[in-house]
Amino acid sequence: xxxxxxxxRQILNQREMLHLGSLLSAIIIMPFAQAVGVAxxxxxxxxxxxxxxxxxxxxxxxxxxLLDKHLSRPYAFSLNKNNSELSNNVLPxxxxxxxxxxxxxxxxxxxxxxxx
Numbered sequence: 001x002x003x004x005x006x007x008x009r010q011i012l013n014q015r016e017m018l019h020l021g022s023l024l025s026a027i028i029i030m031p032f033a034q035a036v037g038v039a040x041x042x043x044x045x046x047x048x049x050x051x052x053x054x055x056x057x058x059x060x061x062x063x064x065x066l067l068d069k070h071l072s073r074p075y076a077f078s079l080n081k082n083n084s085e086l087s088n089n090v091l092p093x094x095x096x097x098x099x100x101x102x103x104x105x106x107x108x109x110x111x112x113x114x115x116x
Contacts, residue, residue, distance in 0.1 A: 051106055059098035066090055 070086055 047110075051103060051110075054106065055098050055102045058102060059095060062094045062098065063091055066094065 067086070070090075
C-alpha cells in the first residue's frame with residue numbers, strides 16, 4: 001500500500017513538473033511572440049506609409065506636369081479658355097486616378113511579387 005502511495009506521489013510530482021515546465025516556457029515564449037506581433041505591425045505600417053507616399057508623389061508629379069504644360073501654352077490659348085477649368089476638372093481627375101486606381105494596382109503588384 002505504501003508503494004502504491006509513493007508511486008502515486010511520483011506520478012503527481014511528474015505532472016506538477018510538467019505543468020510548471022509548460023508555465024515557465026509560456027512565460028519565456030510569450031514576450032517573444034508579442035515582440036514578433038508588434039514588429040509585424042510596424043512593418044505593415046511602414047509598408048502602408050511607403051505605398052501612400054508613392055501614390056501622393058505620383059499625384060504631385062502628374063499634377064505638376066499638367067500645370068507646366070498648361071502654363072507653357074501661348075497666351076492666346078489662355079484668352080479663349082477659362083483657367084478655372086484646370087482647377088475644377090483636371091486636378092480632381094488626377095487625384096481620383098492616383099488616389100483610387102494606384103493603390104489597388106500597387107497592392108496587386110506587391111502581392112504577386114511577394115508570392116514569388
